[in-house]
Amino acid sequence: MIEFLLNNPKDLIGASIFCIVFGAFAFLVLFDNKERRRGNILISIVVLLPLSFFSSEIYSNYRADKNIKMIQGFSKEEKESYINKLSKKEKKKMIEKLEEIKAEEELDQKMNELFIEDRKKKGVKLWVK
Numbered sequence: 001m002i003e004f005l006l007n008n009p010k011d012l013i014g015a016s017i018f019c020i021v022f023g024a025f026a027f028l029v030l031f032d033n034k035e036r037r038r039g040n041i042l043i044s045i046v047v048l049l050p051l052s053f054f055s056s057e058i059y060s061n062y063r064a065d066k067n068i069k070m071i072q073g074f075s076k077e078e079k080e081s082y083i084n085k086l087s088k089k090e091k092k093k094m095i096e097k098l099e100e101i102k103a104e105e106e107l108d109q110k111m112n113e114l115f116i117e118d119r120k121k122k123g124v125k126l127w128v129k
Contacts, residue, residue: 004062011058018054021047064093068101 005012025047067090071079083091 001062004065005058008061008065011061014054014058018051018058022051025051060089060093061097063090064097067094068097 005015025044067082067086071082074082083094086094
């Protein structure tokens with residue numbers, strides 16, 4: 001999970017926000033005054049709803065990433081059977097993740113092509129395979 005968070009800054013920021021807000025909430029609950037009991041219950045509802053969104057979104061991204069890495073070594077039949085066992089939500093998230101990876105690869109390829117063209121215009125010899 002830590003490797004996943006380190007490779008995905010967006011999810012790392014979400015997890016950091018989750019920890020900070022949850023820690024602040026725990027601090028409020030631990031040092032509760034008797035007069036503010038209703039306020040803490042209200043704060044708990046307001047705080048826990050967004051926290052549940054952050055945690056579920058991060059976990060679904062983690063599962064999609066894990067599933068993609070897992071099926072890379074499978075044969076075609078094993079991939080199909082494994083994907084059929086996944087829920088609709090997991091399949092959808094996995095497709096989104098694969099499209100994101102494909103878009104990043106295309107962008108990297110275009111940037112490399114532009115870099116090579118730029119270097120050729122400047123007359124720099126490149127060692128390209």
